[in-house]
Amino acid sequence: MNGTVTDQISRLSKDSGIIAALVALRRSWGEWSFDIVDHWEANLHGVGLAQRSDRSVIAYIDNFRQPEGFYYLELEGPAEASSDQPYRSMGIYDSVSFEDLKPLVARHLALEITSP
Numbered sequence: 001m002n003g004t005v006t007d008q009i010s011r012l013s014k015d016s017g018i019i020a021a022l023v024a025l026r027r028s029w030g031e032w033s034f035d036i037v038d039h040w041e042a043n044l045h046g047v048g049l050a051q052r053s054d055r056s057v058i059a060y061i062d063n064f065r066q067p068e069g070f071y072y073l074e075l076e077g078p079a080e081a082s083s084d085q086p087y088r089s090m091g092i093y094d095s096v097s098f099e100d101l102k103p104l105v106a107r108h109l110a111l112e113i114t115s116p
Contacts (some may be wrong), residue, residue: 004031012038014046014103020070021098022047027095037096037105051109054078059105070095074086075108 002008005026009019022036037048037058046062058080061071075091093104105111 005034005036005075006031008036012036012047013044014047017068018045018047018061021063024098025049025102025105029106033111034109049105049109057109058062058087059108061101066095069098071098071101073101073104075104099109
């Protein structure tokens with residue numbers, strides 16, 4: 001997706017809980033901080049956030065069957081040359097609160113948290 005994060009969010013057809021999380025993350029890092037990648041269009045509960053400079057670095061966030069305000073998170077990076085996988089898993093977290101999700105995503109995407 002191109003444009004600001006707000007533009008990218010407005011084009012998504014996702015669960016309201018995941019949209020609310022994306023809006024909160026956008027408020028933390030700004031309009032041009034990450035790109036939304038939706039390789040999972042049929043999944044209404046999951047979406048990826050990618051580094052703008054390297055779209056192979058993705059934080060996949062999903063709220064399906066999670067308590068409200070909690071998320072499944074998988075951190076993905078470029079595939080290893082010898083692998084037949086399209087990406088390399090760099091961390092998996094289940095039932096992560098939003099407060100814990102935010103710094104994990106920030107560190108993975110090399111984002112500076114500018115607001116609470």
